[in-house]
Amino acid sequence: MEAARIQAALAKSRDYIDSLTVNSPVNVPEEVVADEHKFFTWDNEKRTPSEKPYLFDWSYYNGVVMEGLFDVYEAAPSAGEKYLDYVHRYLDAMIVTGEDGKKHLSRDLAGYVDHHGADCYKTASLLLRASDGRDSYMEVCRELYRDLTDESHVNSKGNIVPKEYTEAALGHNYWHSWAKGKPPKYKVWLDGIYMLQPFISRFAARTGDGAQLALVQERLDWVASTMLAPSGMYYHACNSKDDVCPYHWTRAMGWYGMAMVDVMESLPEQYMDARKAALKTFADGMLKYQKESGLWTNVADWPTTETNRLEVSGTAMMVYTILKGVRKGWLDASYRDAAVKAFVAMAEQKLVDGRLEDIYLKASANNTNNYELPEYYLPDEGKGSGPFIMAYSEMLYL
Numbered sequence: 001m002e003a004a005r006i007q008a009a010l011a012k013s014r015d016y017i018d019s020l021t022v023n024s025p026v027n028v029p030e031e032v033v034a035d036e037h038k039f040f041t042w043d044n045e046k047r048t049p050s051e052k053p054y055l056f057d058w059s060y061y062n063g064v065v066m067e068g069l070f071d072v073y074e075a076a077p078s079a080g081e082k083y084l085d086y087v088h089r090y091l092d093a094m095i096v097t098g099e100d101g102k103k104h105l106s107r108d109l110a111g112y113v114d115h116h117g118a119d120c121y122k123t124a125s126l127l128l129r130a131s132d133g134r135d136s137y138m139e140v141c142r143e144l145y146r147d148l149t150d151e152s153h154v155n156s157k158g159n160i161v162p163k164e165y166t167e168a169a170l171g172h173n174y175w176h177s178w179a180k181g182k183p184p185k186y187k188v189w190l191d192g193i194y195m196l197q198p199f200i201s202r203f204a205a206r207t208g209d210g211a212q213l214a215l216v217q218e219r220l221d222w223v224a225s226t227m228l229a230p231s232g233m234y235y236h237a238c239n240s241k242d243d244v245c246p247y248h249w250t251r252a253m254g255w256y257g258m259a260m261v262d263v264m265e266s267l268p269e270q271y272m273d274a275r276k277a278a279l280k281t282f283a284d285g286m287l288k289y290q291k292e293s294g295l296w297t298n299v300a301d302w303p304t305t306e307t308n309r310l311e312v313s314g315t316a317m318m319v320y321t322i323l324k325g326v327r328k329g330w331l332d333a334s335y336r337d338a339a340v341k342a343f344v345a346m347a348e349q350k351l352v353d354g355r356l357e358d359i360y361l362k363a364s365a366n367n368t369n370n371y372e373l374p375e376y377y378l379p380d381e382g383k384g385s386g387p388f389i390m391a392y393s394e395m396l397y398l
Contacts, residue, residue, distance in 0.1 A: 171222020254317025
C-alpha cells in the first residue's frame with residue numbers, strides 16, 4: 001500500500017482521537033467522574049442517574065478507551081505525554097482514601113466490582129500498567145487481584161470468587177457473570193477472557209505468582225481446544241464443545257485475540273509455543289473472512305448487508321492483534337499487510353465527518369440472534385473507539 005495513504009490514515013485518526021479525548025470540551029475525566037449526571041460521549045450504554053448501571057464510571061468500555069491512550073503513549077512517549085496525563089486524571093478520579101488510610105477504588109463509582117463479573121475487572125489492567133509498583137494504583141490492584149485469586153478471601157457479598165465461580169470442567173475459567181450467584185446460560189465468553197486474563201497474568205508476572213500464570217495458560221488452552229469451530233473461527237460463548245452459542249461475532253473473537261497478545265507479554269517462555277500456535281490458528285481463521293474492503297462484518301461468516309455491516313470494533317481488534325503479534329515476533333511478517341489494509345480502510349471508510357461509524361452496541365450470548373439490529377450500529381461507541389485507538393498505537397510502531 002502507498003505510504004501516502006497510510007500517513008493520511010494516521011493523521012486523520014490522530015485528529016479523531018484527540019477530538020474525542022484530550023481536546024474534547026466535554027470528555028474531561030475528573031468532571032465526568034465527579035458528576036453523576038455526566039457521561040463520556042463514547043458511553044452509549046449510559047443510563048439516567050437513577051438507573052445508572054453497576055459499572056458506573058468504572059467500566060470496560062471506558063477502560064478500553066483509556067488503555068488505548070496508554071498504548072499510544074507507550075508507542076510514542078515523547079509525543080504522548082498528553083495521553084498519559086489524561087489517563088492519570090481518569091484513574092485518580094476513581095480512587096479514594098479509605099478510613100484505613102489506604103487507597104481504594106471508589107465504591108460509589110464502581111459499586112459492584114467485586115461480585116458482579118468479569119467486565120468489572122478489565123480496567124484493573126490499566127491501573128497495573130500505569131503503576132510503578134508502589135503507588136496507590138498498585139494498592140487497588142492488590143485488592144482486585146485478591147478478589148479474583150485468593151481462595152480464603154470472602155468478598156462483600158459473602159462469596160469466594162475463585163472457588164465458587166471457576167470450574168475445573170471449564171479449564172478453571174471464570175463464569176462471565178456471577179451476579180446473584182447464578183451462572184449465565186453460557187458460562188465462558190470470549191469477552192470474559194479479555195476482561196480478566198491480561199490483568200491476572202500481568203499481576204502474577206510482576207509478583208512472581210507462578211501458580212496463577214499456570215492457571216492462565218490452562219484457561220487459554222481450554223478456550224483454544226473447546227471454543228474453536230470447524231470453520232477456523234471461535235464461538236461467542238460456550239459451556240462445552242457440545243453446548244455453544246453458534247454465532248461467530250467478530251468483536252467477541254476480537255476480544256479473544258487481544259487477550260492472547262496481551263497475555264503473551266507476561267507468560268513464561270515454557271508456555272509460549274502453545275500460545276504462538278493458538279495465535280496463528282486464530283489469525284489464519286479470521287483472515288479467511290476478511291472482506292475485499294479490508295474490513296470484517298459484524299458476524300464474520302455472513303455476507304455483507306445493511307444489517308450485517310462492515311463493523312469497526314471487531315476490525316480494530318483484528319488490526320491490534322495481528323500487528324502486535326507481528327511486532328513481537330509471534331506472527332510472521334507476512335500477516336502485516338492485511339492488518340494495515342484494515343486500518344486504512346477504517347480511516348477512509350468509517351471515519352466520516354469526525355465520527356467513527358458502524359460500531360455495534362452489544363450482542364447476546366443467549367442463543368438468540370440480536371446481531372442484526374440496525375439501531376445498534378452507533379458512532380464513537382467506546383467498545384469500538386477504544387480498540388480503534390489501540391489499533392492506531394500499533395500502526396505507530398510501523
